[in-house]
Amino acid sequence: MKALITGISGFVGQYLEQLLTLHSIPVIGTTRIKRKEKNWLPLDLLSEEQIVLLLKMVNPSHIFHLAGISNVKYSWSGRKDVMEANTIATINLLEAVKKVNKRIRVITIGSSEEYGRVVKSKVSENEPLNPISPYGISKAAVSMLSQLYYMADNLNVIHVRPFNHIGPGQRLGFVTSDFANQIALINTAVLQSQKINIGNLDAIRDFTDVRDIAAAYYDIAVCGNAGEIYNVCSGKGTKIEEVLEIFLSFSKIPIEINKDKSKLRPSEIPVMIGNNEKLISKSNWKPKIALEKSLHDIYQYWLSKYLL
Numbered sequence: 001m002k003a004l005i006t007g008i009s010g011f012v013g014q015y016l017e018q019l020l021t022l023h024s025i026p027v028i029g030t031t032r033i034k035r036k037e038k039n040w041l042p043l044d045l046l047s048e049e050q051i052v053l054l055l056k057m058v059n060p061s062h063i064f065h066l067a068g069i070s071n072v073k074y075s076w077s078g079r080k081d082v083m084e085a086n087t088i089a090t091i092n093l094l095e096a097v098k099k100v101n102k103r104i105r106v107i108t109i110g111s112s113e114e115y116g117r118v119v120k121s122k123v124s125e126n127e128p129l130n131p132i133s134p135y136g137i138s139k140a141a142v143s144m145l146s147q148l149y150y151m152a153d154n155l156n157v158i159h160v161r162p163f164n165h166i167g168p169g170q171r172l173g174f175v176t177s178d179f180a181n182q183i184a185l186i187n188t189a190v191l192q193s194q195k196i197n198i199g200n201l202d203a204i205r206d207f208t209d210v211r212d213i214a215a216a217y218y219d220i221a222v223c224g225n226a227g228e229i230y231n232v233c234s235g236k237g238t239k240i241e242e243v244l245e246i247f248l249s250f251s252k253i254p255i256e257i258n259k260d261k262s263k264l265r266p267s268e269i270p271v272m273i274g275n276n277e278k279l280i281s282k283s284n285w286k287p288k289i290a291l292e293k294s295l296h297d298i299y300q301y302w303l304s305k306y307l308l
């Protein structure tokens, strides 16, 4: 395998690079702007011409297309941005692959947000798509495009639908980072107030550690079938309130909760739990890192930022 990771500097990208390197796989990554890392190349995914040139130069056997906007809340105010970064960028990439080498295996990254409002307790890959956020719509389009390029152009594409993934290094704007960061600020006395701002605590989400997510992407690239879609999830639902309680149990200082209306979204999925049987039956993958360990590591990550 020779891997190309778009969006290598992002949250999952850095973990995937580490994992592939551990397997002695050569990795080239792309970022929007030039970085100092020798194997990270600048690429504008809105330019098909640039992608064609890069593919000819790098000649990858596999592409992990991680680049895009992943913040669901932001997608409400940045609808056009999200369609460009997620959907148009993917069309450009698939068009470029079609021109340069149809044998390249492309892993496109979707989301459980594609399913939207569902009534089933555990959502399988064949559930009809009913997205209810601009982000979900952009990823549903990516999913349909990957199927289209497989059927119409015989491209070697696999689409994955990760559910919520968390871990040290995730940016602010995602629930576990938002909670852990505020509690760490209080515990390191950077913040004098003992109040944290929170959004909707009633939602139920299916959390998987980013290290397990990176392992799943690798296994799917190796064992998955072209044209297929794979959920990547733990199969367990956790209420956001419970996540908050676990973080609060790490705090040495009593903390007050402030319900912040600006953190709410115009609409959101109340319960999202996935069925991971398809991936488990196809590969050796299973989630290994327990939620409590992920939350502990996330909290330590934010503490260490302020203890320096």
Ligand code: GDD
Pocket: 069, 070, 071, 072, 073, 110, 111, 112, 113, 162, 163, 164, 165, 173, 174, 175, 176, 178, 179, 197, 198, 199, 200, 201, 203, 205, 240, 263, 264, 265, 268, 272
């Ligand atoms: N971000 C955030 N911040 N969310 C909060 C907060 C807060 O302070 N308080 C409560 N929440 C609630 C949100 O309203 C949502 O119900 C839940 O916590 C999770 O929010 P996020 O972490 O922002 O994730 P998401 O579910 O909207 O989307 C994530 O998962 C998708 C897969 O299911 C993202 O990682 C997407 O990129 C990913 O595709």
